Amino acid sequence: MNYFKRTSWQVQLLLLPCVLLIGALVVYPAIYSIYLSLTNASLVGAAATNPRFVGMRNYMRLFADGGFWNSLVVTFWFVLGSAVIGQFVLGLVSAVLLRRPLRFKNLFNSIILLPNAVPEVVAGYLWISMLAGGEHSTLNRLLGCLGIPSVRWLEQFPLAMIIVANTWRGIASAMILMMAGLSSVPPEIYEAARIDGASPRQIFRSITLPLIMPNIFLYMLVSTVTTISIFGFIYALTRGGPGNATEIIGIYIYNQSFTAFQLGYGSAVAVVTLAISMAIGLVYVRVLRVKV
């Protein structure tokens, strides 16, 4: 392939625009946030024009700040409840069932994909109506049919509700990845297992599940990272409230930086978040074993 060698500098040059743009607006900001987190930068006042270097003070404050720990705990449950459990279980069930030759298969498929396609703010708007208090709201009326008294969902069970709402939004991505995994299992294996007299449950547990494990692991990594980055959907739905019951880490960063105007402190939270995501990202890199 010597012709590529001859023109290789020209080819490499084609990558430059991407490198510049990603470098300037993603990589540089990520590094710059480490510097900002060591200053008292602010949106208003003297510190806005002349931020001072304050060393580790923001981090000291951070680790003593109940609001920060609260947002980490809320984010943890949010990720665990919606991405790791809710979306995964419902997505896997849908994927397994949709492999059967059912009628309305495409209809089911499209309906499950729909929540994934809507913009964040529309999703938030939909769930405001779903979960509204009073006996006329959609959820209360549905449960009313079963004799369950009406509840002010977003006030009484805020964390559980954002988990339910985000599960709703993400079933599709789990389903699509699980379908890809299932279709890569060679049918002869099922054939052989059936001849050996295995029950469907045994087949699922000892053949299907182990064989789609790589897909499951990949899904867990990706969905954890993307769920940590959620902002708009939950902000539109609850704005972190009531109190700070649904203040996931993205909302906490926004509130500290742009509502309380403490850019330095907000950056310290951002750096911690970045570190968590990067740690998961490194595992992701290892798993992908990028083909060059």
Add this chain to the structure above:
Amino acid sequence: MSKSKHALPTIFGRDAVAYATLSLISLFCVIPFVWLFLASFDGNASLFLRWPSSWTLNNYIGIFVREGGARWFFNSFVVVGTATIIVLVFSGFGGYALSRTNAWWKRPFLYGIVLVRVVPPPALIVPLYKILLTGNDAVGSFVRSFLNPDWVRPVMLVFGLIDGYFGLILVFAAMQLPLALWIMKTYFDTIPHDYEEAALVDGATLFQRIRHVIAPLALPGLGAAGIFAFISAWGDFLMPLILLSSSELQMLPLGLFRAFLRVQQIDYGFLSALAILYMLPAVIAFGFARRYFVQTFSGGVKA
């Protein structure tokens, strides 16, 4: 369909369970949309689900008559459309380079792209804001140096990095580029080198080869990359929230959000119609994107 035979001799009972489960999951997925759909045609819509007493199209017409609606659409299309075009051009060239080069930095670079993709956007808002603010001051003083003061504001609304189209376009493009680059790289990997070599033998320069040989071959890949960039930027709420403030620049996500925050007098019919029109392009694009979805996760492992 020999695969489906493992559903065993289909006893009615087994499929009934499947239908029931899928119906429940689908019901969960579709219920929130029922209210949105009905409310958008209801002359007197409220926050609660109900059958419209009078069906009307006024809510939809209102979007283009009343202040706001049409303007928000225009802004969203301009910003997201331009960002998508930038992503297509840059990722097309970049993905090609990444696929064809054998330079020493190729593997570290690909790992770097994966890491860039996991950066949570909320963690970038503060430094991005600071960086763009500095850039904006520079653009501002440059514009002021030769323009009549009356023209400075309109020009800054277009070229400003904070509270201007240009800044948001660049940010959207930068955020969507890593995934697009990834898609294009894996796509070009599937195109054999023979065509380019043939063109080379015929004496074509690099840019002739790109224009006449590679670009036409790249179209399906570009389609996928562009659709994902569009969907993601179209639905994004965080970046417009941080970077825009002028009402002239208001985009759909913020317009919708601010409108339903007003405590008194929320016009649910209008908002629902707006929300439906806002989600429509994303839903249509998602329909096309569905089959490329798996590749976005696994890249190297071709799906």
